[in-house]
Amino acid sequence: MESSNTPMLTLATQICNQISSVFAKPTSTPPALDIMVEEIAAASHRKGKVFVYGVGREGLMLKAFCMRLFHLGLSAHCVFDMTTPPISPTDLLIASAGPGGFSTVEAICGVARSEGARVLLLTAQPETGSAVKYASVVGCIQAQTMANDGGDGMGMGGSRPLLPMGSVYEGAMFVLFEMVVYKLAEVLGQSPEAVRARHTNLE
Numbered sequence: 001m002e003s004s005n006t007p008m009l010t011l012a013t014q015i016c017n018q019i020s021s022v023f024a025k026p027t028s029t030p031p032a033l034d035i036m037v038e039e040i041a042a043a044s045h046r047k048g049k050v051f052v053y054g055v056g057r058e059g060l061m062l063k064a065f066c067m068r069l070f071h072l073g074l075s076a077h078c079v080f081d082m083t084t085p086p087i088s089p090t091d092l093l094i095a096s097a098g099p100g101g102f103s104t105v106e107a108i109c110g111v112a113r114s115e116g117a118r119v120l121l122l123t124a125q126p127e128t129g130s131a132v133k134y135a136s137v138v139g140c141i142q143a144q145t146m147a148n149d150g151g152d153g154m155g156m157g158g159s160r161p162l163l164p165m166g167s168v169y170e171g172a173m174f175v176l177f178e179m180v181v182y183k184l185a186e187v188l189g190q191s192p193e194a195v196r197a198r199h200t201n202l203e
Contacts, residue, residue: 011162014162015162015163015171018162018163018168018171019143019163019168019171019172019175020175022141022142022143022168022169022172023172023175023176025142026142027126027140027142028126028127028140029126029138029139029140032122032139032140032141032176033176033179033180033183035120035137035138035139036094036120036139036176036180037180037183037184037187039092039094039118039120039137040069040074040092040094040180040184041184041187041188042092043074043090043091043092043118044073044074044188046090047090048075048088048090048091048092049074049075049076049077049085049087049088049090049091049092050066050069050074050075050076050077050091050092050093050094051076051077051078051079051084051087051091051092051093051094051112051117052065052066052069052076052077052078052079052093052094052095053078053079053080053093053094053095053096053104053105053108054095054096054097054105054122055102055104055105056166057166057167057170058096058097058098058166058169058170058173059096060170061096061170061173061174061177062078062094062096062173063078064174064177065094065173065177065180065181066078068177068181069181069184070198071195071196071198071199072181072184072185072188072190072195072198073188073190073194073195073198074188079093079108086115087111087112087115087117088115088116088117089115089116089117090117091112091117091118092117092118092119092120093108093109093112093117093118093119093120094120094122095108095109095119095120095121095122095131096121096122096123096173097121097122097123097125097129097130097131098122098123098124098125098141098143098145098146098147098166098169098170099123099124099125099129099145099146099147099166100123100124100125100128100129100130100131100132100147101125101129101130101131102131105131106130106131106134109121109131109134109135110134112134113134113136118136118137119134119135119136119137120135120136120137120138120139121134121135121137121138121139122138122139122140122141122173123138123139123140123141124140124141124142124143124144124145124147124148124169125145125147126138126140141169141172141173141176143168143169143171143172144163144166144168144169145165145166145168145169146165146166149161149164149165149166
């Protein structure tokens with residue numbers, strides 16, 4: 001007898017497989033995982049703060065990541081929060097421009113660079129993206145974004161895509177960030193108990 005959850009399991013498996021395939025693609029830069037762990041660990045070692053910024057769903061993925069960076073004991077901040085401090089030369093800005101560039105991302109990266117901070121840009125367009133010129137280092141997430149989804153709402157062979165617009169990129173961001181958190185906990189010497197102890201109790 002077929003489980004009533006079979007269609008849901010099939011969709012979930014297809015979505016997870018599509019996202020995981022992103023990490024099998026070769027890139028022209030070192031793996032984004034290595035770049036992120038190295039840059040964040042370096043910021044921590046120089047007592048710097050970590051800032052994150054992205055637009056739309058990319059920004060939501062970065063906000064979730066910022067929460068985990070705080071749990072790891074880092075001074076982590078989302079740009080535009082009311083409690084976000086000024087950026088300085090010891091700090092790191094992690095920004096995302098999946099399709100290659102956004103005017104707000106480029107403006108914020110430009111300010112960060114002018115203040116002497118390092119800028120880690122995540123993008124699917126490391127060669128041609130307009131935001132790349134503001135980056136100290138680029139992490140490539142080789143995934144579909146709205147820049148290359150066809151724009152007609154249709155997938156291969158005219159079928160409706162399982163993950164529309166930039167959903168593959170955004171899903172890959174979440175998975176990448178979980179890998180970064182796992183690696184950083186080891187690099188920074190953070191035990192599961194220490195990480196858990198920093199979670200809010202005002203819930």
